[in-house]
Amino acid sequence: MHEITTAAAIDLKEKLLRIHEHWSPRVVAEMNDYQFKLAKVQGEFVWHAHEDTDEVFIILDGELVLEFRDHAVPLKAGQMYVVPKGVEHRPVAHGECAIMLVEPRGVVNTGDAGGAMTAPNDVWI
């Protein structure tokens, strides 16, 4: 148990102020074996899938488009989406967008794709 989960409120805006890289999720909370991660994103991510888990996107600020091979889902602040496990997707943000991800501990941001946009995992703020 990380002490941050028992000590005080987790303020999402305050956490976001401390994120300066794009596409590099930071863990803010754990619930059982799941993690809540914040990220700032801008531009096009890589096409990838997570073979073993669904993945939740909650938009905190700005706009994000979740591209799928046959359609796209535009999302804005106050909206969320569940990408089913195994489904290829590519997040794209035209401006800077702040998101919260919810997924099992250990999930890597680029899933099965790997590559240069793969971020260090399990980094807390």
Add this chain to the structure above:
Amino acid sequence: MHEITTAAAIDLKEKLLRIHEHWSPRVVAEMNDYQFKLAKVQGEFVWHAHEDTDEVFIILDGELVLEFRDHAVPLKAGQMYVVPKGVEHRPVAHGECAIMLVEPRGVVNTGDAGGAMTAPNDVWI
């Protein structure tokens, strides 16, 4: 798989407009075997614990105090908190407050306490 999780964005404000009862969580999304639930709350809930799971509170609007036996955690919109499994807690909202709960499918709102405030489980909006 509930179709709402694959079809379109889940708009939290739009969902909240359709909730008219207090302390009666409504499911808006599933991720693996976890559910995301929205609730409007006001007043004092019952003291209870969830013996088998942590429970996440995300405050969407208003203010909520999570009372514990030896301290209290005030929360406002944009903040979240993880109640560790087995820990007795009582949510209290002086005004109306909108929250999102994240927890495994099947968790009952009153946990081990039961009683009159126990809401029907697994009700989607």
